[in-house]
Amino acid sequence: MKIWKLILTLIAALLLIFIIVTAYNTVNVKSKQPPAHPSAVELNQTEAVQHLSKAITFKTISYEDKTKVDPQPYDQFLTFLQDSFPNVFKQLEFEKINTYGLVFKWKGTDEKKLPVGFTSHYDVVPVLKGTEQDWKQKPFSGAVVDGRIWGRGSLDDKIGVIGLLQAADHLLKQGYKPDRDLYFMFGHDEEVGGEQGAETIAETLKKRGVTFDFVLDEGGAVVEDMVPGVEAPVGVVGISEKGSATVQLSIKGSGGHSSQPEDHTNIGRISNAIAKLEAEQFHGDLKGPGEDLFTYVAPEMSFGMKYVFANKFIFEPVIERILLQEPASAALIRTTIAPTIFNAGEQYNALPEKASATINLRLMPGDSLEEVKAFIEKTIDDEDIHVSITGNEASSVSSIDGKPFETIQQAARNVYSDAVIAPYLMFAGSDARHYDKVSNNTYRFLPVRITAEDLNRMHGTNEFVTIDNYMNAIKFYIEVIKQASG
Template sequence: MKKVKLILSILGGLLVLFLITTLLNTFTLKTLQPVSNTHQSSINKDNAIQNLSKAITFKTISYQDRSKFDFTEFDRFISFLKESYPLVHDELELEMVNKYALVFKWKGTDSSKLPIGLTSHYDVVPILEGTENKWEHGPFTGQVVAGKIWGRGTLDDKVGVIGILEAAENLLKEDYKPERDLYFMFGFDEEIGGDEGASEIVRELDSRGVKFEYVLDEGGAIVENMVPGVSRPVGVVGISEKGSATAELSIEGSGGHSSQPKNETNIGRIARAIARLEETQFPADLKGAGEKLFDFVAPEMSFGMKYVFANKMIFEPVIEKILLQQPASAALIRTTIAPTIFQAGEQYNALPEKATAIINLRLLPGDSLDDVKNFIVKTIDDQDIKVTVTGNEASGVSSVKSWHFKSIQQSAKNVYPDAVIAPYLMFAGSDARHYDSIAKNTYRFLPVQLTSEDLSRMHGTNEHISIVNYLKAIEFYMEIMKESNQK
């Protein structure tokens, strides 16, 4: 009986120690948010609205088939920029790279400092055939209705191009002079990979020995109701982007008449392989850029969630289980598998001699193409299925401790004082990855506040931006230009 009491006493003491330690971790968790410094805006609102509205009317569409590009629209857009931003064109150096990529250089007063790069793109995705009539306002009309600007590119990403130029034009009117050089770099084929736009800009600048302190591109945004346990808007700044790869699974064998099928057909074996991959999934691991997000938002969470994340070394399995419940949060902590194409057969009564499946994979930083292939081969466990994996691995992970990140965070906080500004892992691709080789750090942030519905409109029907959001984007770019020059 004494032994039982002793054991219970020890267990009770350990439980008390556990509670004291975990509660102490929770209550001593300090915010990582800077204090907001709001400033009075000097933006000519009517002019700014008119310029974005006009910019939308140019059909600068990127097609996978590059022969479909209508470069007269790109020429017209470039002419429009010259007319709309006279001070930028008078005071800054403009270079055209590969004819249509634009590089503006704003020379600073201190040539010993490395420059800052702000980049966006002015190409847009096509309108899906058959959806034209579903738009409330024409996709290339740039109409201003009910406090919103409508059209393709209002969110992705003419708002970035016009926002940067509006910010620069306003600062020039104020006779602002930066200390370090500022580069504004605008690609024209980001939507199909940026190989002739951003990639060529990097090649040209690299040949001249130009290196950047950091480059800021589009990417994350101010999002609502998307981070568990946080009721306030969260501004997510991409510090890395996942790799994008294509896995092809194929099998060949005898076909034959469908009246005499084998127990295992080519279609059946490929289908089974996909089912095994979906059932198994890549292992989840809260690490790297995904973990950094929760380091920054944990202090701002409700008590229950804060308790869990303040003690993540203990509760990591619980956290991972929570995150795996939603596709968006699951993608933060694992390489994802998305079967997108299945090809087999030509006739209803003939067994196909070949079956092929295409799987899109988004790779976590640290997962190599070889790792992915080995995982697939081991999981499907079918020696007759040929597996090939091509694509690119994740970008490098940029620092959250550098003054680069802190400048972005401070600028965002100045414009969105109620938001929590945090790093995150970007799922989609951007031009930022091209700049990794010539910048100490690359970041991804579109300074607008978005709902889940807004995100679905980016490449979809009825893309639009509120005037308030657009004007805040301009304010952010003014802030970041000034903030980065204080370092």
């Protein structure tokens, strides 16, 4: 009896210690948000809206098939920029790289300080044929209706190009002088990989010995109702972007008449391989940028959620299981598998002699192409299926400890004082990855407030940006320039 009492006393003591320690961890979680200093910038809204509206009318469309690209709208767009921002072209050094890549250099007063770069792109994706009539305003009209600027590129990403030039123009008119060199770098083929634009610009600057303290591109945004457990808007700043790889599964073998099939056909074996991959999946692990996101938002959560994340060393398996239940949060903690193309057969009564499948994977930082291929081969366990992989690994992970990230965070807070600004892992690709070779840090943040519906509009139908959002983007760029350079 005494032994049982001793055991129960020990359990109660351990439980009390557990409660005290975990509660202490929870109440000692401190906010990582700097105090906001609301922007007091006054802008010429009419002029700014006219500039973005007009920019949208130029059909600077990127195509995978380069022969489809019409250079005339690109030439017209460059002429429009020169006419709209004469102060910028006059007072900043300007050059074209690869004809349509644009680089502006704003000379700073202190040559010892590393420069800072800002990049966006002015090419856009095509409007899907047959959907033109679904637009409330014509996709290249730049129409200003109901407080919105409509058209392809309003969010992705002429808002970045025009917003940055508006910010520079405003500061030039104020007589502002940066204490370090500032670069504005605008690509013209980001939507198809950025090889002729951002990659060539980065290579050119590398040859000149340019190294940036940080480069800021589009990417994350101020999102609403998209981060579990946080009621406030969350401004997510990409500190890395997942790699993108294409895997081909292929098999060859005897075909024959469909009346006498083998038990395992080529189609069946490829299908079985995909089924195995979807059933197995890559391991989910809350680490890196995904972990950083919750470290920054946890202090702003309700007590229950804060309790869980403040004691992640205990609850991590539970957190990971919860995150893996939804595609968006699962993508934050694991390499993803997405079968996208299946090819096999030409006739209904003939067994195909070969079958293949294409799988798109988005790689977590730290996962190599070789490791991914080995995982796939082990999982499908079929020696007759050939596995090939091409693509790129995740970009380097930029620092959240120090001035560069604090600069972006403070600028965002100054414009969106109600938002929680946090690092995260970007799932899609951007031009920022090309600047890894010439920058100590690369960040990804589009300074607008968006919803999940807005995200669908970026490459879809009825893309628009509200005027308020656009003006806040300009204010952010002014704030981040000032924060970064003096």
